[in-house]
Amino acid sequence: xxxxxxxxxxxRRVSRRRVLAxxxxxxxxxxxxxxxxxxxxxxxxAGDEDGPVATxxxxxxxxxxxxxxxxxxxxxxxxxxxxGGPVRGGVFRDSSSDTDTGLDPHVTVxxxxxxxxxxxxxxxxxxxxxxxxxxxxxxxxxxxxDNTNIIFNLxxxxxxxxxxxxxxxxxxxxxxxxxxxxxxxxxxxxxxxxRLQWLFIDTVEAPDAKTAHFTxxxxxxxxxxxxxxxxxxxxxxxxxxxxxxxxxxxxxAGGGAYVMVTRNDGGVYRWERNPNYxxxxxxxxxxxxxxxxxxxxxxITSSDEAALEARFLSGDADRAAFALDRFKxxxxxxxxxxxxxxxxxxxxxxxxxDAYKWAPHPELRRAVSLAIDREAYIDIVLAxxxxxGSPVGPGFPMVLSQEELRxxxxxxxAEAKRLWDEFGGNEVFGGKLRTVxxxxxxxxxxxxxxxxxEEALGITVEQTPADLANYVSLATEPSPKKWDFFMAxxxxxxxxxxxxGLTFYVPTGYGMIFGGLDPSSEVPETAAYATESxxxxxxxxxxxxxxxxxxxxxxxxxWLITNHCCSLPLPVPSVTFLAYRERVRNLDVFDASLGNAxxxxxxxxxxxxxxxxx
Amino acid sequence: xxxxxIRRLLQIPIGIILLxxxxxxxxxxxxxxxxxxxxxxxxxxxQECFEVARRELGLDKPKVEQYWIWLxxxxxxxxxxxxxxxxxxxxELWGRLSNTLQLGAMSMIMAIIIGVPIGVLSAIRAxxxxxxxxxxxxxxxxxxxxxWIATIVIILPATWWGTNLAPEWIxxxxxxxxxxxVLALPAAIAALAAGAYIARIVRSSMLEMLHSDxxxxxxxxxxxxxxxxxxxxxxxxxxxxxxxxxxxxSGVLAGNVIMEQIFSIPGMGAFLxxxxxxxxFNIVLSVSTIFAIWFxxxxxxxxxxxxWVDPRIRY
Numbered sequence: 001x002x003x004x005x006x007x008x009x010x011x012r013r014v015s016r017r018r019v020l021a022x023x024x025x026x027x028x029x030x031x032x033x034x035x036x037x038x039x040x041x042x043x044x045x046a047g048d049e050d051g052p053v054a055t056x057x058x059x060x061x062x063x064x065x066x067x068x069x070x071x072x073x074x075x076x077x078x079x080x081x082x083x084g085g086p087v088r089g090g091v092f093r094d095s096s097s098d099t100d101t102g103l104d105p106h107v108t109v110x111x112x113x114x115x116x117x118x119x120x121x122x123x124x125x126x127x128x129x130x131x132x133x134x135x136x137x138x139x140x141x142x143x144x145x146d147n148t149n150i151i152f153n154l155x156x157x158x159x160x161x162x163x164x165x166x167x168x169x170x171x172x173x174x175x176x177x178x179x180x181x182x183x184x185x186x187x188x189x190x191x192x193x194x195r196l197q198w199l200f201i202d203t204v205e206a207p208d209a210k211t212a213h214f215t216x217x218x219x220x221x222x223x224x225x226x227x228x229x230x231x232x233x234x235x236x237x238x239x240x241x242x243x244x245x246x247x248x249x250x251x252x253a254g255g256g257a258y259v260m261v262t263r264n265d266g267g268v269y270r271w272e273r274n275p276n277y278x279x280x281x282x283x284x285x286x287x288x289x290x291x292x293x294x295x296x297x298x299x300i301t302s303s304d305e306a307a308l309e310a311r312f313l314s315g316d317a318d319r320a321a322f323a324l325d326r327f328k329x330x331x332x333x334x335x336x337x338x339x340x341x342x343x344x345x346x347x348x349x350x351x352x353x354d355a356y357k358w359a360p361h362p363e364l365r366r367a368v369s370l371a372i373d374r375e376a377y378i379d380i381v382l383a384x385x386x387x388x389g390s391p392v393g394p395g396f397p398m399v400l401s402q403e404e405l406r407x408x409x410x411x412x413x414a415e416a417k418r419l420w421d422e423f424g425g426n427e428v429f430g431g432k433l434r435t436v437x438x439x440x441x442x443x444x445x446x447x448x449x450x451x452x453x454e455e456a457l458g459i460t461v462e463q464t465p466a467d468l469a470n471y472v473s474l475a476t477e478p479s480p481k482k483w484d485f486f487m488a489x490x491x492x493x494x495x496x497x498x499x500x501g502l503t504f505y506v507p508t509g510y511g512m513i514f515g516g517l518d519p520s521s522e523v524p525e526t527a528a529y530a531t532e533s534x535x536x537x538x539x540x541x542x543x544x545x546x547x548x549x550x551x552x553x554x555x556x557x558x559w560l561i562t563n564h565c566c567s568l569p570l571p572v573p574s575v576t577f578l579a580y581r582e583r584v585r586n587l588d589v590f591d592a593s594l595g596n597a598x599x600x601x602x603x604x605x606x607x608x609x610x611x612x613x614x
Numbered sequence: 615x616x617x618x619x620i621r622r623l624l625q626i627p628i629g630i631i632l633l634x635x636x637x638x639x640x641x642x643x644x645x646x647x648x649x650x651x652x653x654x655x656x657x658x659x660x661q662e663c664f665e666v667a668r669r670e671l672g673l674d675k676p677k678v679e680q681y682w683i684w685l686x687x688x689x690x691x692x693x694x695x696x697x698x699x700x701x702x703x704x705x706e707l708w709g710r711l712s713n714t715l716q717l718g719a720m721s722m723i724m725a726i727i728i729g730v731p732i733g734v735l736s737a738i739r740a741x742x743x744x745x746x747x748x749x750x751x752x753x754x755x756x757x758x759x760x761x762w763i764a765t766i767v768i769i770l771p772a773t774w775w776g777t778n779l780a781p782e783w784i785x786x787x788x789x790x791x792x793x794x795x796v797l798a799l800p801a802a803i804a805a806l807a808a809g810a811y812i813a814r815i816v817r818s819s820m821l822e823m824l825h826s827d828x829x830x831x832x833x834x835x836x837x838x839x840x841x842x843x844x845x846x847x848x849x850x851x852x853x854x855x856x857x858x859x860x861x862x863x864s865g866v867l868a869g870n871v872i873m874e875q876i877f878s879i880p881g882m883g884a885f886l887x888x889x890x891x892x893x894x895f896n897i898v899l900s901v902s903t904i905f906a907i908w909f910x911x912x913x914x915x916x917x918x919x920x921x922w923v924d925p926r927i928r929y
Contacts, residue, residue, distance in 0.1 A: 082839065099888075101699070244672030246701060266877050300782050302878040303887075306765040307780045313769075336776070568727035 011426075017237060023357040025115035025161050057562060062568035086288075086586065090609035091296045100264055102248030105233035106178075106194065115299055117233045118602035119271045120161075121254035122278075124152055124175060124212070126285060127228025131589030132397070134228035147219035148202075150227075152212040159276040160255040164236050167276045169254050178234045179214075180206045181245070199248070199508075200541075205334035220280035220544045221549050222600040230603060257292045257605060286588065286604040293608035312579070313338075318609075319601070320579035324531070326383065327468035334472035337582045337613065343593035345387075345573035346395035348501030349489035351449065356479030356516045359526035363423040365564035368485075370416035371456035372449060374409055378571045381448050385404060389569035391505050391560050400551040400557050408561045420457045429484060432460040436474045436486040445487055445570070479516035487570065488514070505560050505569045506537045515566045529565055583613035615928075620918070630879025630903060631685075637902045638681050641895040648697035649673055651893040668835045682897055693900035698892035703900055706885065711904065712879035713797075714874070716786075718867045719807060720794070720801035725862065728803070730808030730855075733816025738843055740821060748813065748828050751784045761872045764803050768876070780877050800873040807869075815858045817849035826850075852923050860916030864909040 051201035098112040099357045104474035125134040136142075139152040158170040183198035200220040205213040216223060239253040251260040255278075273295050280287040300317065302308055311317040315337060324332075329340050351372070358365050378386035388405035392398055402406070409472055420426070433453060437446045450461035464483065466474055474482060487502065503509030507530040511517040519530040536559060540552035561569065576593045585608050601607060668674045672683065687694040696703045736748035771777040779799055784792040823829055824847055831883035832846045837916075872881030878884075881900050889897025921927045 070680045199652050250795075266880060300878075302780075304780075304876040304878065307876055307878060310768040310772035310780050314776045316778045316781070476661070496619055508912075604662035610671060 003023060019395065034530075049062050049508040056543040062359075065447065075509050078079055086293050086606065086608040087611055088290075088293050088608070089295050090583075090611065091298055092294050092584070092607070092609065093316060093318050094297065094299045094321065095311045095319070096301055096321040097305075097307050097308065098297055098301055098569065100301075102184060103250060103263070104247035105235065105254070106182050106231065107248070114230060115602055116271075117270070119256055119258040119297060120232045120252055120260050120274075121230075121233030121235065121256040122158065122170070123228070123234060125232075126230075126593050128223045128288070128396070128588075128591055129283060131285075132225075132590065133286065134224045134287075136235060138175070138286070139427075140173055140225075141380040144527060147197065150214045150216070152214070154210045154212065155278065156210075157278045158255060159278070160236050161252050161274045161276055163253050163259065164254065165238055169209070170234060172212040173209070174234050174237065175212040175527070176204040176206045177237045177240075179232065180236065181240065183246075187420055189539060190464065194231075206488075211474075219472070219544055221544050231315045237439055239484065255577070257570065259299060259329040264301075269299040269301070270296060272296045280605075283606075286591075286606045288605050292605035312581075314470075315581060318581045318584050324579060326575075326577070329579065332579045339580055339582050339584075341578040341580070341587075341589045341593070343576050343578060343589050344395060345576045346392055346393050347489055347572040348504070349445075349487070349570040350504045350512050351388050351438045351485055351487055351568040351570055352504060353485045353568075354479055354481045354483065354516050355518070355526045355530065356481070356521060357428075358566050358591040359477045359485060359521075360525060361425075361428060362563070362565070363419045363568070364425050364428065367419035367425060367457065368421075369409065369413045369564045369568050370419070372409075372568070372570070373411040373413075373452060373454050374406075374571050376452075381444050382571060382573055386571040389501075390555050391502050391567070391569055392553065393501050394572060394574075398553040400554055404558075405561075405569075408558065415574050416456045417458065420459075421596060424446045425457060426459065429459070433484040434462045434464065434482065435469060436464050436483045444588035447487070449487060449570070475514050479518075479521070481516065486514075488572070489572070501569070504535065505533065506532045508537065510568065517566055529563070533560070581613070585610050619918070622914050626907070626914070627705075629910055630906055631778040633808070633906045634685065634688075635681070635901060637899055638677075638684070639866050639896055641893075642677060644893075647673055648893045650894060652767075653697070660703060661665075661845050667697075671695070674754060682895060688900060688903065693903075696889075696894055696897055698888060698897070701895055707900060710880055710882050710885050710891075713879055714867060714870060714883065715786070716875065717797050717804070717870050717879060717881060718795075718863060720797055721866045721870065722859065722863050723803040724802055724805035725808035725812055726859070728805055729812025730816055731791040732809070732813040734820060734843065734848065736813065736817040737820035737824065737847075738839075739816075740824075748817075752810040752813045752817075755806045756814075758806075760803055760807055760869065761876060763806065764800065764876045765871060767799065767803060779852050783878055788831055796811065797879070800870070800877045803865055804870055808866055811859060811862065812855065815852060815854055819854040823847040824852050845850070849923075853920060856916055856919050858921060860912045864905075864912050868905060 002275055085325075094115075098115065101107070101112045103113065103116050103120075105111050105113060105121045122136045124139050124234045127134045127136045136155070138154050138158050140155040142150055142152045142217070144150050152172075152175070154170070154172060154175070159167050160170060179198075179201065180549060183195045185194055200216050200218070202215055202217040205215075207213060214223075214227075233254055235247065235253045238253075239250060241245060243250050243253075251263055255274065255276060257274055257277050259274045260269070261272050262268055262270035273291065277291045279289055279291075281289055281529045283289045300311070302311070303323045308317070308322040309320070310323070312320045313335060318376055320338075322328075322330065329342070331338050332338050351368070353365070353368075359409075374388060378384065387394055388402055388409060389401050389572055390405055392400075409610075435446065435450065437443060446463060450463065453459060454461055464474065475486060490511075503511065505511050505517075506513070507519055516526070517530045517533065518525055519534060521527040521530065536552075536556045540556055543549035543552050561566075578589065578593055586606055587601060588604050588607070591604065647668065648671050649664050653663040653667055665674075671681060675683075677793065692702055692704045693707065694703055695701070696706075699706060712811045731747045732752065736745045736752075736851050739745045739748075768778075768780045781796060784796050786793040806820060820843075829842060829846050832841050837845075867882070870881065873879065874881040874883040875887060885897060887893070888899040889901065
């Protein structure tokens with residue numbers, strides 16, 4: 001399945017004419033002139049020469065389920081290294097629009113904390129999404145005597161940074177403390193996120209300084225990938241407790257490859273090499289024997305896109321941290337010292353409903369799904385470079401094929417109208433649907449879907465503008481909510497591979513928080529649907545046999561899509577563009593594009609800077 | 615004069631309190647608050663989280679009490695706790711105020727340097743090509759938005775020559791020269807519109823003076839044209855200019871919100887935007903109030919300067 005997707009991806013090319021047509025339509029859509037159904041997919045030129053500038057090449061071939069330490073596999077090709085090999089030294093200069101949301105590595109949500117967690121903290125494992133494989137970081141290896149026990153052996157010579165507890169050794173007690181702290185790190189805020197990621201672990205024991213014994217509450221196929229997330233940073237107990245169990249303002253409390261030396265000095269964040277960092281012998285994954293090649297990393301923050309672009313173009317930043325689409329990528333392609341990479345997209349996009357209102361009306365849910373022309377969505381909203389969405393992100397091996405997704409999500413406005421009228425859509429919703437527009441869903445997306453529903457169903461869609469703060473308030477209010485649907489999209493959640501987009505569909509995740517998918521709902525249909533969905537989710541999560549699990553996950557996707565409750569997958573971009581300065585060598589393009597903020601180039605230690613180039 | 619001054623000084627706190635009440639009310643009317651923003655940033659969307667955060671931030675108290683706490687803190691020089699900074703606002707506020715005032719002062723100086731000569735030239739060469747050119751430049755400066763000019767000024771040199779004109783922020787204490795070099799470009803861009811406006815005001819004011827009786831008399835006395843312009847026309851036009859400068863300085867401060875954002879200058883404008891996006895009402899209230907105080911003080915100073923510029927004016 002995965003090979004089909006990646007293979008198709010790399011073979012696929014989109015003609016410039018189609019891209020331009022799509023882009024024009026996007027522009028038109030933003031001024032309210034979106035014309036439903038005007039897309040044309042007849043000219044999908046497979047052999048067009050206007051292809052990507054540079055690409056990574058290898059496909060992931062493993063699964064999320066890991067029951068023993070994996071054997072070495074071939075790493076995906078990174079950017080080409082020049083003769084002479086890696087060079088140590090240099091400062092990687094990033095520039096981003098990140099907002100300082102604190103430095104606690106267990107606050108997992110933002111790119112800002114991901115930066116810090118990836119650099120200043122070490123972890124038990126490093127999960128590489130591109131290879132679907134975990135590498136030992138502090139752990140030299142692990143064994144699973146049965147389905148609910150995992151025993152990690154810690155390597156020798158692992159220490160905290162010099163300013164952290166005088167650089168003492170990191171022991172299994174620290175692993176235990178950190179993993180036990182993680183679910184509670186947001187407790188004073190009543191957070192659900194960490195607890196959900198942690199639920200599968202029952203106890204952590206440290207029988208000796210070098211052994212960490214994890215007991216799972218139930219067999220969990222994605223235990224190892226989940227534990228390899230950068231969110232599971234190993235923190236020092238004394239410093240954490242001295243800070244009142246809040247590391248938001250603590251610059252160093254770990255033993256990562258770097259130590260933070262500057263925090264927000266006029267927007268500049270800087271990390272320098274940790275002299276206490278261990279030797280990773282033998283080198284594996286992105287780990288290098290003597291620690292990372294790059295001496296220091298900087299993140300210069302700016303909230304202005306033009307300033308970010310100017311920094312990158314002038315060589316003051318090594319990574320393009322501004323929005324990159326096909327057109328911008330084409331522009332950058334001609335700039336000296338810049339390398340543009342095209343990689344597969346791995347985004348989820350959902351039409352989220354309030355289950356309280358929609359669960360009792362299966363025909364109306366189906367009418368909504370039939371009213372959305374996904375082909376036109378791809379042509380117009382995604383400028384021709386999109387694929388059908390599924391509850392599982394397109395980068396994961398268990399995702400349904402495009403052919404099947406197309407069949408499962410037909411466009412039939414006449415049938416949609418018939419169902420809507422016959423089953424009293426206007427009576428149920430008063431002739432109008434209300435939505436919330438927020439930064440999570442670009443305006444063209446909301447405009448496009450709203451117009452389609454209006455035209456197909458003969459209703460009015462009322463939009464309530466929202467920013468982050470009132471979006472949260474509106475989206476999470478108890479059901480019945482003030483809105484009937486909203487749209488959300490985000491990159492792959494690499495920290496919890498099973499979950500990924502599924503979180504929007506299940507009662508243990510955003511499906512509950514946003515969609516009111518509550519097994520104890522007072523609405524019997526909502527409760528029944530939520531219960532069945534939860535059972536299916538739990539069944540696949542407990543299936544340790546890879547083939548069985550994939551089959552269950554695929555069946556689960558079919559069930560979710562054909563029930564239309566209470567999220568509908570929307571098409572997602574098929575490509576992602578990245579641009580780096582030429583001097584950045586050995587970049588793992590796959591992880592830089594596939595992984596979310598907690599993975600990718602931030603944790604890649606074998607990336608290096610060519611001193612001959614700018 | 616003394617009575618006038620006392621009366622005006624007394625108006626300031628009344629104005630401040632009224633304005634802060636309006637801003638306070640508006641921020642509370644908006645959906646969403648700092649509690650929700652904090653939970654949202656942590657990926658937590660539960661009502662329990664909102665309630666805990668609101669309690670910690672004192673947002674569960676009665677509105678009048680919330681306002682009184684803020685006002686008391688503000689008057690004491692420490693305008694309360696910032697939920698987004700997770701620290702007292704004063705830790706950032708005064709440094710940012712200093713940066714904004716420096717940027718504003720530089721903008722105004724540049725605006726005067728640009729605007730006054732162009733206005734004078736345009737007035738004394740009225741109807742001639744120099745006048746048309748000066749007026750064209752002034753209208754251009756007024757009609758092209760600052761943020762667009764800033765974007766172009768940043769992007770084009772970076773694209774053509776690989777030169778970044780928006781370097782990272784440098785503190786005054788670390789490198790004074792570098793600090794003012796960073797401020798120079800945004801100040802110059804902000805000065806374009808202000809300078810254009812000043813040029814137009816100077817021109818119209820001077821044209822009025824040039825046709826007045828006392829100027830005709832001065833010329834009849836045989837004074838050189840330069841002396842007529844500098845001593846009898848320009849000085850008398852200053853009254854209008856002072857009024858405009860006062861308003862412009864306040865306007866530049868507010869207008870520099872965008873400049874600060876684009877050039878990553880840690881000033882009051884960027885602080886205000888941060889406060890708005892994080893629903894950090896203490897920041898919003900404090901920055902708005904400081905802007906208001908600034909505006910009122912500048913207006914008072916301008917009014918007082920009238921009598922200095924034109925001794926006929928008495929309060």
